[in-house]
Amino acid sequence: MRDLPFLIRFFRVVPPVPPMMTGTFLVLTLASAAVVVVNPVRAPGALVPVLLLQVFAAASGFALPARRGHFDLLLTRGSSRTLIALVHWAMSIAPGLASWLVLAVVESGVRGATDASLLASGTCAAVFVVSTLPWALTVALPRFSGAIGWVLVSVTAVTFSSGLTGSWALHSTRIDEVIWAALTFLIYPVGAIGQPLAGAQLTAALPAVTAAIGTMTAACGWIARRDIPLEAAQ
Amino acid sequence: MTLTVSVRGLAIHYGRRLVFQDVSFDLAAGQAAGIVGANGCGKTTLLRAIAGCVTPRSGEIRINGLMPRDAIARTGVAYFGGEATLPGSVRAAQWGTLGAGDDVTQEGRRLRTLSRGTRQLLGLRTVLGRHPLGLILLDEPWEALDPDGSRWLSAMLETKRDRGAAVVLSSHRLHDLAGLCDLYVFLLPHNATVLPAHEIVSVGPVPAHHLTRAFDRLRGGPLSLRAT
Numbered sequence: 001m002r003d004l005p006f007l008i009r010f011f012r013v014v015p016p017v018p019p020m021m022t023g024t025f026l027v028l029t030l031a032s033a034a035v036v037v038v039n040p041v042r043a044p045g046a047l048v049p050v051l052l053l054q055v056f057a058a059a060s061g062f063a064l065p066a067r068r069g070h071f072d073l074l075l076t077r078g079s080s081r082t083l084i085a086l087v088h089w090a091m092s093i094a095p096g097l098a099s100w101l102v103l104a105v106v107e108s109g110v111r112g113a114t115d116a117s118l119l120a121s122g123t124c125a126a127v128f129v130v131s132t133l134p135w136a137l138t139v140a141l142p143r144f145s146g147a148i149g150w151v152l153v154s155v156t157a158v159t160f161s162s163g164l165t166g167s168w169a170l171h172s173t174r175i176d177e178v179i180w181a182a183l184t185f186l187i188y189p190v191g192a193i194g195q196p197l198a199g200a201q202l203t204a205a206l207p208a209v210t211a212a213i214g215t216m217t218a219a220c221g222w223i224a225r226r227d228i229p230l231e232a233a234q
Numbered sequence: 235m236t237l238t239v240s241v242r243g244l245a246i247h248y249g250r251r252l253v254f255q256d257v258s259f260d261l262a263a264g265q266a267a268g269i270v271g272a273n274g275c276g277k278t279t280l281l282r283a284i285a286g287c288v289t290p291r292s293g294e295i296r297i298n299g300l301m302p303r304d305a306i307a308r309t310g311v312a313y314f315g316g317e318a319t320l321p322g323s324v325r326a327a328q329w330g331t332l333g334a335g336d337d338v339t340q341e342g343r344r345l346r347t348l349s350r351g352t353r354q355l356l357g358l359r360t361v362l363g364r365h366p367l368g369l370i371l372l373d374e375p376w377e378a379l380d381p382d383g384s385r386w387l388s389a390m391l392e393t394k395r396d397r398g399a400a401v402v403l404s405s406h407r408l409h410d411l412a413g414l415c416d417l418y419v420f421l422l423p424h425n426a427t428v429l430p431a432h433e434i435v436s437v438g439p440v441p442a443h444h445l446t447r448a449f450d451r452l453r454g455g456p457l458s459l460r461a462t
Contacts, residue, residue, distance in 0.1 A: 013328045014321050069319025073332055073361070076285045076371075078307025228287045229248065230278055230315055 003079040004087070010074055011091040016060035021053070022095045028053060029099040033106045043107045044117050044194035047100065051130050051190050052151075054096030059134035059147035062088055062223060067231040081224040085139075088223075089216070093131040100127055117194030125197060125205045126189040129212045136215035139222060157187045173200045182207045237263040237309060237368045237400050239284065243293035246279050253279050257293070257426040259419055263368070266391070266401035268411035270449055271421030277404035278315065280421070281371045284402060285313045297369065309368035312361040316374050317353035322346030326356055333363035350378040355386075362390055370394055370401045376410045388414065408446050413439035420452050427452050 015022070032046035062085070065071060074084055104118040117123065137146030181204035185192055189208060197205050238260065245255035253276040261267050269277045282288045284295055286302035297305035320329065322345050329345060330338030338359045345353055358375060370391070376384050391414060395401050405411050411418070418434070420427045434440045434448050 010332060013332060014324055018323075065321065068321075069315045070321040072285075072287075072313055072315055072319055075287055076306060076311050076313035078303070078305075078309075078311070227289050229282060230319070232278075232318065 001083070003077065003083065006077070007074065007079060007084060007087040008091070011087055014065075014070060016088055016092040017057045017095055021057055024053060025050070025057070025095040025099045029102050032099075032103055036103060036106050037110060040107060040110045043103070043111075044123075047103055047118055047123070047193055048190050050096065050099045050103065051126065051193075054093065054099075054127075055130050055134050055150060056144055056147040057096050058089075058093050058131050059138040059144050060088070060092040061138045061141060061143040061145065063140045063226070063228075064142050064231075066228045069230055071228075075228060082220050085220040085223040089132075089135050092135055096131060097127070120194050121197040122192035122195030122201070122205070125185075125209055126192045129185075129189045129208050132212040132216045136212070136219035139219040154187050178204050186211065237298055237398075238296075239369065239400055239402070240296045241284070241293070242296075244280070244283065244290050244295065245292045246276065246283060246288060247291045248279075254421055254426060255292075257419065257421070257428075259417060259428045261400050261402065261417070263398045263400050264395060265416040266395050266403065266414055267417050267419055268415035269402065269404040269419045269421060270406075270408065270411065270445075271404075272453075275421040275423065277421060278373050280419075281313070281315075281373050281402060281404060284369075285311065285371050306369075310364055310366045311369045311371065312364055312367050313371040314357050314361045314373065314375065316377060317350050317357055320345050320353055320357055326352075330356060330360055333360035334365060338363060351380055351383060354378045355383050358387060362394070367394060367399045370399050370403075372401075372403050374405055375403060376405060376407050384410065408449070409442035412442040412445045415440070418445065418448070420449055422453055 028050050032050060035046040036043045066075065071084075075081075100118065104116060104123075107118045108116040113119070134146040134150060137149065138144070178200050181201065185205050186208040192201075192205065195201065239262075240260050242258050243255075244257040246253045257280065259267065269280060271277050279288055283290055284297075284302060286306055295302050297309060300308070324345055326339050326341035326343055326345055326348060327337065339356060341348070341352075341356075345356070348356070354375075354377060358372070362370070372391075375387055375391075379387060388410060391401055391403070395414075401414075403411060403415070415431060417428060417430045418440075420429065429448060431440050434444050
């Protein structure tokens with residue numbers, strides 16, 4: 001842990017999220033905040049573009065820059081590889097998290113903290129899933145790969161199942177409905193923005209959250225164990 | 235603490251492809267080893283294996299008796315794989331602060347806009363700025379440097395070595411390696427030969443032409459002569 005300040009400094013100098021994308025977050029945050037101030041009821045919708053951008057920001061890719069030697073200064077310093085992975089993840093999702101928190105604070109200011117949809121448990125779960133799964137899926141792949149794959153699956157699922165985006169609103173605890181809702185949350189988590197998670201909806205959200213934690217653990221383990229030869233030396 | 239690097243029967247494969255095998259040598263603190271070999275013979279891979287980035291298929295590397303990944307956490311290591319490994323979008327001055335934390339350069343331009351030699355020098359100054367340094371691993375460090383840069387690097391390496399760092403260098407520039415190293419690791423197709431400096435010349439530093447002759451003898455003559 002004594003290396004933590006250096007790891008943070010390193011990933012500030014070599015940011016996993018391109019500066020232009022961080023700038024886009026800034027613009028989106030300002031525009032979404034304006035929407036929230038003018039019409040607070042539309043706050044859940046204002047967060048959707050931020051989370052969509054977060055899917056791409058989190059899909060930052062680790063292996064490729066590492067194999068190009070960009071992280072040599074870190075990898076040959078003796079820092080824990082797991083810690084390196086966690087800091088890389090944290091720095092990948094930081095702009096999106098900051099954007100979400102700013103919008104949540106703005107909404108709380110306008111509507112009051114108890115009515116803030118952007119701090120609802122469904123929103124927190126959605127932010128967690130879109131901030132972890134794309135990072136974990138893209139660790140060994142080129143930048144944006146996991147995000148492109150996920151968006152492709154989401155668009156395909158929405159196209160072939162028109163009721164998908166609305167199926168998050170569970171009306172019963174029937175097992176087939178809960179399974180369908182769980183699948184919906186995994187593929188299209190932004191549907192849960194503003195929803196409180198309780199009862200069947202909490203059950204439906206658990207598989208996606210568990211999958212996010214599982215893939216995250218696997219990705220950190222992969223970075224910790226994997227050899228990192230230079231791309232040009234193979 | 236006296237640092238020792240021990241390499242025993244090392245063999246590395248990429249998939250099914252054998253990069254090299256049977257590499258063994260010992261290096262103590264205050265000594266330098268030069269890795270010599272043709273393109274693609276595994277010089278970079280050997281350095282990365284010592285740095286803990288590549289795991290050997292067989293054989294072992296020990297640094298002070300520890301596996302490389304455990305050892306580098308306890309030993310100050312300077313590893314530099316060449317200017318091509320620097321991220322081009324980063325500003326030079328920012329990269330320079332990642333070494334010892336001091337400003338290495340005031341240059342505000344992005345690395346990709348600098349000349350190869352300037353990038354190489356910046357990369358070297360950044361890693362060599364760390365202290366204390368117990369182990370220095372440099373891959374083609376003289377590549378792209380101008381004469382002033384080359385002289386600075388040779389003098390810096392001699393100083394670090396004389397202060398007790400173990401130094402492992404790979405280079406095609408035998409005239410730069412000659413005289414600096416205590417032993418030479420010749421990586422040949424599928425095997426390696428290690429010659430201490432005193433076996434190449436009995437007294438004094440190894441002149442470059444002796445090193446070239448030793449390399450040619452081990453691989454059966456220079457490439458151009460073998461082709462005819």
